[in-house]
Amino acid sequence: MNDGLWEQRWHPLREEWVIIAAHRNSRPWNGATIGVIPPEASPSYASDCYLCPRNSRVNGAVNSNYSNIFVFDNDLPCVGPFAPVHLNSPLGTINRNSPALGKSRVVCYSPLHNTTLAEQSQSEILLLLECWQQQYCELGARPEVNHVLTFENKGKAVGVSNPHPHCQIYATNFVFKTIALEVDVCRRHWRESGRVLFEDILESEQIDGRRIVAECDSAIAFVPYFARYAYETFIAPKMAYPSIAHLSGSELQDLAYVLKEVLVRYDNMWQISFPYVLVLHQAPTDGKAAEGFHFHVEIHPPLRTPQLMKYLAGPELGGGSFLSDTSPEEKAAELKAQPTLHYKQSVEALAL
Numbered sequence: 001m002n003d004g005l006w007e008q009r010w011h012p013l014r015e016e017w018v019i020i021a022a023h024r025n026s027r028p029w030n031g032a033t034i035g036v037i038p039p040e041a042s043p044s045y046a047s048d049c050y051l052c053p054r055n056s057r058v059n060g061a062v063n064s065n066y067s068n069i070f071v072f073d074n075d076l077p078c079v080g081p082f083a084p085v086h087l088n089s090p091l092g093t094i095n096r097n098s099p100a101l102g103k104s105r106v107v108c109y110s111p112l113h114n115t116t117l118a119e120q121s122q123s124e125i126l127l128l129l130e131c132w133q134q135q136y137c138e139l140g141a142r143p144e145v146n147h148v149l150t151f152e153n154k155g156k157a158v159g160v161s162n163p164h165p166h167c168q169i170y171a172t173n174f175v176f177k178t179i180a181l182e183v184d185v186c187r188r189h190w191r192e193s194g195r196v197l198f199e200d201i202l203e204s205e206q207i208d209g210r211r212i213v214a215e216c217d218s219a220i221a222f223v224p225y226f227a228r229y230a231y232e233t234f235i236a237p238k239m240a241y242p243s244i245a246h247l248s249g250s251e252l253q254d255l256a257y258v259l260k261e262v263l264v265r266y267d268n269m270w271q272i273s274f275p276y277v278l279v280l281h282q283a284p285t286d287g288k289a290a291e292g293f294h295f296h297v298e299i300h301p302p303l304r305t306p307q308l309m310k311y312l313a314g315p316e317l318g319g320g321s322f323l324s325d326t327s328p329e330e331k332a333a334e335l336k337a338q339p340t341l342h343y344k345q346s347v348e349a350l351a352l
């Protein structure tokens with residue numbers, strides 16, 4: 001089939017059109033390129049890393065001698081409990097302001113400085129998912145917290161200078177815009193049709209089948225029909241739950257399995273540590289029922305090829321519509337073609 005090269009596709013969760021222009025992917029390029037980052041022989045411990053065990057952080061606190069996962073309050077938070085509550089009103093009639101309160105945490109995945117989530121075992125990934133469950137419950141229960149945003153920025157291509165595997169959690173008094181939109185859209189779909197919107201998306205993906213990258217009993221990973229980024233992948237339990245905290249032990253294991261499958265394939269594709277922004281889309285904790293909301297993980301990779309970044313420019317920043325230079329079907333096929341043993345581990349196996 002030759003579709004997906006030049007068309008608009010409807011993004012039902014964002015209620016916007018995505019312009020697929022895959023025929024442009026091979027156009028001449030004279031701009032900046034990101035070089036392929038060769039596999040680095042970085043050490044398992046770095047004395048100048050503020051995330052490694054036993055090291056001091058910027059505020060003088062010392063990390064514990066942790067052995068698997070380590071959580072601490074961010075020393076330089078974007079949102080914090082000490083944000084001013086009494087603000088000066090801005091001038092003019094249209095300008096408004098409001099306190100930006102919250103709690104910001106860092107979760108280290110491993111004491112090893114030189115590993116990544118993709119290289120961790122399924123049982124180690126499961127520990128992380130359990131930590132995400134616990135953090136959602138604990139932070140979401142705080143009266144001032146209306147939303148818990150858990151995300152991992154990975155790689156220099158998304159501005160991360162420290163390779164130590166970690167993610168961040170922003171627990172805030174406000175609901176982040178994309179989540180608020182998804183909650184509204186899912187609620188409307190639920191009220192109008194009696195159906196969970198994300199289940200309709202899953203059903204469409206199952207009927208087509210070409211974009212499903214990994215699947216097991218209770219979890220699934222796919223490049224959505226309406227993907228905005230090359231290799232963008234959604235990972236979700238098949239049952240509709242408002243958050244990760246609602247998954248059973250076996251559902252969490254399945255989610256760990258599918259997540260690992262995707263991350264290993266990412267790395268194997270170009271034999272690099274594949275950069276991405278990974279975000280958990282979970283229902284707000286503001287006390288309102290998020291009818292028809294279905295927890296899922298979205299991964300947004302910034303690279304179109306090992307050398308080319310997807311820059312947000314005129315269409316996206318200027319016009320507000322996303323232009324994708326790649327075909328979701330082709331990108332899913334590339335991912336599916338990858339082996340599920342991490343390339344570093346297969347090199348190690350050969351060396352034995």
Ligand SMILES: [Zn+2]
Pocket residue numbers: 045046049050051052053112113164
């Ligand atoms: Zn480190």
Ligand SMILES: [Zn+2]
Pocket residue numbers: 013182281296298
């Ligand atoms: Zn989402």
